[in-house]
Amino acid sequence: MKPDEFTAPVGSLWEASAPPDPASAALDGEHEADVCVIGAGFTGLAATLHLAVSGSSVVTLDSGGSGFGGSGRNGGQILPGFKWDPDELVAKFGVERGERIVAFAGAAPDLVYRLIVEHGIECGLRRNCGWLNAAVNDAAFALQASRARQWARRGAPVRLVDRAEARELLGTGRYRGALLDERAGAINPLAFARGLAAAAQRHGARVHRASPVRSLRRAGDRWRVETKRGAVVADQVLLCTNAYTGGLWPGLAQEVVPIHSLQVATRPLPDKVRTTILPHGHVVSDTQRILLYFRLDDAGRLVMGGRGSLGETNRDSLYRFVEDAARRLFPAIGNPEWEFRWAGKVALTPEHMPRVHELAPGVRTCLGYNGRGVAMATAMGKVLAEWTRSGDADSVPLAPVPLRPLPFHRFRRPVLEVITAYCRLRDRMSWRGAGRSEGPS
Numbered sequence: 001m002k003p004d005e006f007t008a009p010v011g012s013l014w015e016a017s018a019p020p021d022p023a024s025a026a027l028d029g030e031h032e033a034d035v036c037v038i039g040a041g042f043t044g045l046a047a048t049l050h051l052a053v054s055g056s057s058v059v060t061l062d063s064g065g066s067g068f069g070g071s072g073r074n075g076g077q078i079l080p081g082f083k084w085d086p087d088e089l090v091a092k093f094g095v096e097r098g099e100r101i102v103a104f105a106g107a108a109p110d111l112v113y114r115l116i117v118e119h120g121i122e123c124g125l126r127r128n129c130g131w132l133n134a135a136v137n138d139a140a141f142a143l144q145a146s147r148a149r150q151w152a153r154r155g156a157p158v159r160l161v162d163r164a165e166a167r168e169l170l171g172t173g174r175y176r177g178a179l180l181d182e183r184a185g186a187i188n189p190l191a192f193a194r195g196l197a198a199a200a201q202r203h204g205a206r207v208h209r210a211s212p213v214r215s216l217r218r219a220g221d222r223w224r225v226e227t228k229r230g231a232v233v234a235d236q237v238l239l240c241t242n243a244y245t246g247g248l249w250p251g252l253a254q255e256v257v258p259i260h261s262l263q264v265a266t267r268p269l270p271d272k273v274r275t276t277i278l279p280h281g282h283v284v285s286d287t288q289r290i291l292l293y294f295r296l297d298d299a300g301r302l303v304m305g306g307r308g309s310l311g312e313t314n315r316d317s318l319y320r321f322v323e324d325a326a327r328r329l330f331p332a333i334g335n336p337e338w339e340f341r342w343a344g345k346v347a348l349t350p351e352h353m354p355r356v357h358e359l360a361p362g363v364r365t366c367l368g369y370n371g372r373g374v375a376m377a378t379a380m381g382k383v384l385a386e387w388t389r390s391g392d393a394d395s396v397p398l399a400p401v402p403l404r405p406l407p408f409h410r411f412r413r414p415v416l417e418v419i420t421a422y423c424r425l426r427d428r429m430s431w432r433g434a435g436r437s438e439g440p441s
């Protein structure tokens with residue numbers, strides 16, 4: 001990234017209403033801390049806050065500022081769970097570990113709610129507004145029936161919504177039905193990130209913006225973290241850089257595939273239109289392979305997201321693709337003025353689960369939230385903090401694993417271009433299979 005990309009506005013809707021970033025100016029001079037956290041997204045800031053509250057001295061550094069990465073740019077959908085069904089997680093990890101992971105992932109939104117309330121974070125929280133996972137066809141709906149049963153068996157407020165109810169809740173009749181998960185909520189994510197940073201600072205943490213870390217190396221039995229004008233010597237380090245991971249630790253960036261997700265937002269819709277779209281305030285993503293996700297913001301803007309580019313820049317046509325999809329789903333919006341367009345990077349792993357590592361004694365990380373990190377990154381930040389304090393790896397629900405860089409990582413773009421084109425084709429076909437000639441995208 002060019003240096004000014006860390007300070008320039010990203011053009012998001014959230015920037016227009018979030019409070020200013022409380023982070024201090026760039027790190028200058030030599031500092032000491034118990035823990036140095038690299039990356040001020042939800043993972044790094046939740047870790048910082050929990051460490052500071054429990055009495056550790058913490059210095060947190062970000063190339064940009066609080067929420068500069070995915071955390072300040074996302075859809076603000078606080079979703080429970082992973083992309084895997086509960087029973088699949090149990091089959092994958094065994095009953096004891098699997099159920100622990102299911103419970104952890106299911107409870108992640110509650111942690112976000114608790115932090116917001118406990119620390120008085122103003123971020124437009126819509127607690128338990130509910131997430132509709134909208135099914136594009138019968139096959140997707142059948143899978144959701146099984147998923148709903150699995151969560152309901154575990155006491156979670158998750159149920160199936162038939163075509164007629166989905167039409168009413170979504171404000172569009174294009175979907176076959178939906179899964180409704182009432183644990184989910186919504187926030188202005190940038191305001192949440194900045195609120196976490198402010199809370200951490202109130203508990204004594206030092207959070208610095210404009211401080212790209214250039215090197216991380218051993219200094220006796222401690223670690224030395226260097227920026228252009230300063231350094232932190234710390235006993236332990238947390239690397240919380242997710243899709244923005246660079247070359248600080250050999251092989252780490254090669255573990256995940258960074259891709260853009262992008263969003264567009266209309267101007268506030270007129271009342272008579274806005275009341276027809278998501279009238280009960282749900283947040284939504286659909287079951288397409290290249291999915292669409294959408295919600296209204298507090299001012300009544302329709303905010304819609306979809307897949308962006310695999311490279312560094314997002315062409316106009318990628319934004320238009322999502323805008324056209326929004327118009328097809330909700331014809332009542334007409335031809336609105338799109339007030340905001342922005343993008344950020346998500347980190348994908350082949351197994352669709354985050355990876356946790358102890359890279360060396362005292363250096364820990366979690367990355368690869370696969371586009372579902374509002375609740376999970378916050379929860380993993382807390383877990384990383386507790387692990388750092390206790391040194392007990394058994395306290396980590398997702399067991400730490402050895403670093404596994406992806407083979408052929410350098411050639412990921414052409415391979416992913418082909419996979420994306422194939423997925424878009426399959427998505428179009430799945431709408432046809434549902435008896436509609438055209439889906440929203």
Ligand SMILES: Cc1cc2nc3c(=O)[nH]c(=O)nc-3n(C[C@H](O)[C@H](O)[C@H](O)COP(=O)(O)OP(=O)(O)OC[C@H]3O[C@@H](n4cnc5c(N)ncnc54)[C@H](O)[C@@H]3O)c2cc1C
Nearest residue numbers: 039041042043063069070071074075077213344372373374
């Ligand atoms: C457009 C978009 C929409 C999304 N929508 C949703 C959604 O609705 N719901 C959901 O659950 N998830 C969503 N996600 C995913 C979610 O935002 C992420 O999973 C989550 O924010 C990851 O948090 P993080 O703290 O791990 O990483 P990030 O927030 O990306 O933070 C990493 C930070 O590391 C910093 N960094 C990197 N290298 C260095 C260095 N060398 N020195 C200093 N700092 C460094 C970066 O500047 C960055 O701020 C979305 C993501 C995007 C991009």
